[in-house]
Amino acid sequence: MxxxxxxxxxxxxxxxxxxxxxxxxxxxxxxxxxxxxxxxIKPLVTDLFTADPSAHVFNGKIFIYPSHDIEANVPQDDEGGHFNMRDYHVYSMDSPTGKVTDHGVVLDLKDIPWAGRQLWAPDAAFKNGTYYLYFPAKDKQDVFHIGVATSKSPTGPFKPQPEPIPGSYSIDPAVFTDLDGTSYMYFGGIWGGQLQRWHTGKYEKSLSTDLGKGHENEPALSAKVVKMSKDMLSFDEPLRDVQIVDENGKPILAGDKDRRFFEGAWMHKFNNKYYFSYSTGDTHFLCYAEGSSPYGPFTYKGVIMKPVEGWTTHHSIVDFKGKWYIYYHDAALSGKTHLRNIKVRELLREKDGAIRTIEP
Known part of the structure; x- marks a missing residue:
């Protein structure tokens, strides 16, 4: 003994x-x-609550375009009313492990003529000597659309267009520019993101979350992809579905909640393959699928990141000096689902390009 x-x-x-x-x-x-x-992993920002980090490399530096969480004292619901953000900050870093600089408020709800409330996850792009900030917001009738604001600096301030992008709806814009200079926007989110309300091509207010029971064996709702106009202020073609298929080429079904698209689309390219990554929402995975075209179809490949602390998962993936990094958020600082903090860590791959699953 x-x-x-x-x-x-x-x-x-x-x-x-x-x-x-x-x-x-x-x-x-x-x-x-x-x-x-x-x-x-330590949060990058601790004096404010930030989420949905969209990271880009401009002029050799990393710029992060997140949403700005606040305590709005709005009851929690499946429509996301408690995520009542009102402005955007921009952050920069000389490297993924460097000091984070806050460049302050670059766009405020009160300066967007068409917007009513809820400035959710944004993204940014650079072309034509101009920086573009794309953002979702509800209009005065409480319908989400996607707006765009411009600046000559990656740190703003950004001046919004007087109206949202024609034909836009739902949330989570992500803009990818291919090597030939063509830019594409991916967007969409179900439940509070209202994507399900547009499944017939027109807005149906009565559909509150997903399409409901009885649709589990039908193809899941798809994110949207569209080529951007040369001036980056409008769409250059009709919207297309982002089709995610399984290893047999069959569409991922609505009932497959561990693999179906929910929100938070992102696109990056590696070794001539297009990697479409996204959040599964209520099952809390970050997943990815591969394709040979920015339009897809994309074959489901696996989980990038398992569930973090907090309800939502939203990310971006960026190459910095030959290494890949994933920016994401969790609720470790507050313990509240609507008060989040952004983080970064290296994204590792196998020799064939497959992304290693991260245990947060």
């Missing part, structure tokens, strides 16, 4: 020593103990 006690004590001391050593080094990689599990 005494010998067994000594062995257990020795093992516990060994484990404690390993944990201390690993915490000092900032990583966990001991076989059989906490293999491949990284140390806790």
């Amino acid at each position: 005494f010998k067994k006690y000594i062995v257990n004590l020795t093992n516990n001391v060994r484990k404690i020593s390993i944990v201390l050593a690993l915490s000092l080094s900032g990583t966990f990689a001991v076989p059989g103990f906490c293999q491949d599990k990284p140390a806790a």
Whole structure:
């Protein structure tokens, strides 16, 4: 009995020593103990609540365009009314591990003529010597559309167009520019993002969340993709569905909630493959699918990140000096689903380009 006690004590001391050593080094990689599990990731911003980080490299620096969470004292519901954001800040970093600079408010709800409330997840792009900030907002009738604002600087301030982009709706714009200079916008989100209300081509206010029971064996609702006009202020063609299929080429079904699209689209290109990544929403996964065209179809490949603390997951993926990074958010600082904080970590791949699943 005494010998067994000594062995257990020795093992516990060994484990404690390993944990201390690993915490000092900032990583966990001991076989059989906490293999491949990284140390806790610190929030990039702690004086404000920020979420939905859209990261881009402009002029050799990283610029982050997140939403700005506030305590709006709005009851929580499936429509996301408690996410009542009112402005945008821009942040910059010289490197993914560098100091974060807050460039202040670059666009405010009160300066957008058509908008009524809820400035949700934005994105940014650069072309024609101009920086473009794309953002979803509800109009005065409480219908989401996507607006655009412009600036000569990546840090703003941004001047909004007087009306939303014609033909736009729903949320979460993400703009990808291919090597040939053509830009595409991906957007959409179900439930509070209202994508389901447009499934017939016109707005149906009565559809409050998904399309409801009885549709589980039908193809899931699709994100939308559209080529942007040369001036980046409008769409250059009709909207198309972003089709996600399984390994057999069959559409992912609405009832497959671990793989179907919910919101938070992002596009990046690696080794001539197009990687469409997205959030599954109420099952809290970040997933990805691969295609040979920016229009798809995209074949489901797996999970990028397992659930974080908090209800929502929203991300961006960016290449910085030959390494890939994922920007995302969780609710570790507040413990509240609507008060989030942005983080970054390296995105690792297998030799064939497959993305390694992250345990947050």
